[in-house]
Amino acid sequence: MDQPTKDLINNEITNNEVCLFMKGTPDAPQCGFSMAISNMFKILEVNYKGINVLETQLLREGIKEFSDWPTIPQVYIKGEFVGGCDIVKEMYENGELKKILENKGINFKK
């Protein structure tokens, strides 16, 4: 991964409390898994930043290396990697996602 890509990712996860690295945008997701996570945040009314990894190949590959995680979407909360689609979905279903948001002081619909 080149330095500008690393800086870009670091910048996003530092300046946005909740980041979703996804295929497409929150308004126009281009993959079902990205859409699923995007919808969960919408339901919880979480203010999140969607980052479209399809914009550049460097970002698409870079985020996998950065997180040491082979798939997209990826969720970061307060700079910490929380998981991909399966883990975040499971956490949404068992209430753990709300707990993390609460613990990290992020507003959501209770």
Place this chain on the structure above:
Amino acid sequence: MAMDLKEIEALIKEALPDSIIVLQDLAGDNNHYSATITSSKFSGKSKIEQHKMVYNALKGKMGNELHALAIKTKEQ
């Protein structure tokens, strides 16, 4: 590119010999699967670590030959 069920199962079994694997071909296209994997090796590990163990078992195929594998891990 696609992978068949047996190939996925064999790779996971190789890395996690005690695992119980329930695989489903979700769309019948050899490309969209779900796997529920139960293993004693997951105990004491975070979900992220558990899923990484499965990804490692698949030796880089995840996100490449294997487009979509929904993973659920359970401790035995």
